Amino acid sequence: MTTTQNGEYTSPTNIFHPARPLRTPPLSLLLTAFRALYINLSPWSENVLFWRFFRGRKNAQAEIEGPYYVLGAPFREVDVGSGKAVLATKEMMKENQPFLFTGRVTTTDGEPIPGALIDIWHANTNSQYYFASYTLRGKLHTDLNGRFEILTVAPGGYLGRAGHFHYIVTPPEECGDLNPVTTQAYVCGGNNEKELDGDFANWFRKPRYQNTVQAWSLPSSSTSIDESDRVKSHYSFPVVNTLDAETDEAVKRWNKWLEAEGDGEGVKIEAGGYMGTTLTKKGRWL
Known part of the structure; x- marks a missing residue:
């Protein structure tokens, strides 16, 4: 990633249309399998027996990568360097309603980190991961204020995990x-961090309460019980009548984008959440 003369960030050239359902090349899946084998055997990487003593000590928000990462996810930015990306397809957002995941990447001193690369993946609302395609997988860079906005659907829990x-x-x-x-950002029912107490990942590290997304929902604009209400009811997101100015502006902007994209049948953002991420200095251990 480079910086232009006017201070704007540019991304690599392999940018695809947001949320385009691209197939995963067989070579990427093969390399992913070899990579997973290596990092899970290495004591200095993702081996669960040693993780807490090495990688887990570098950042209080650090998490085990898990088995669902796939190499080669495309960039999903709507505009280059904007910090804004779309992961879910329009069909998914019709079925489950959009979820706006926002955050900010900073140093331990609270300074924003522009141009940080985010490689993100998650399950759909029905708790399913995609491997044959890069659905719900993608990359983006934080904007000049270290912020990012990702339009997707709420991730479903599985195996006792939020x-x-x-x-x-x-x-x-x-x-x-x-x-x-x-790291991992947890979407808990009612923002109740105690949902993390039953996570089997706690066998290898302390519960990551600090990684709980501060989720919210807006009063439903629907006149009938639809999928939007089902998603909000399922997670019991706190209902807010007024969002902070920054989030409110983001929701309005994304709703205009959804309307302009068409075929949305009135789909609008009615839920979302925020979690900040801090990067630590090298050579320092917790």
Whole structure:
């Protein structure tokens, strides 16, 4: 990622239309399998027996990568360097309603990190991951304020785990003194972090209460019980009548985008959530 003279960020050229259902090349799946074997055997990487002593000590938000990562996910940015991306297809958002996941990447001193690379993947609302295609997988960069906005659907939980977003944050080259981090952002019913107490991942590390998404929902504009209400009821997201100015502006902007895309049949954002991510300095251990 490079910076232009006017301070705007540019991304690599392999940018695809947001949420386009691209097939996963067989070679990517093969390389992913070899990579998974290597990192899960390595004591210094994702081996669950050693993870807490190495990677897990570099960042309080660090998480085990898990078995569902796939190499080669495309960039999903709506506009280059905007920090805004779309993961879910229009069909998914019709069925389950959009969820706006927002966040900000900062240093431990609270300074924003523009141009950080985010590689994100998650299950659909029915708790299913996609492997044959890059559905609900993609990359984007944070904007000049370190923020990102991802339009997708709410992730479903499975095996006693709360629904969650997986993502890897890699700092830009000019921030070479910072560690990358692999983390998960949990979408808990009613924002109740105690849902994480039953997570089997707790066998390998302490519950990550700090990784709970602060979710919200808007009063339904529907006149009947539809999928929008089902999703909000399922998660019991707190209903708010007024969003903060930044989130409110984002929701209005994305709703205009959804309307302009067409075929949405009046689909609008009625739920979302925020979680900040902090990158730590290299050489420091928790």
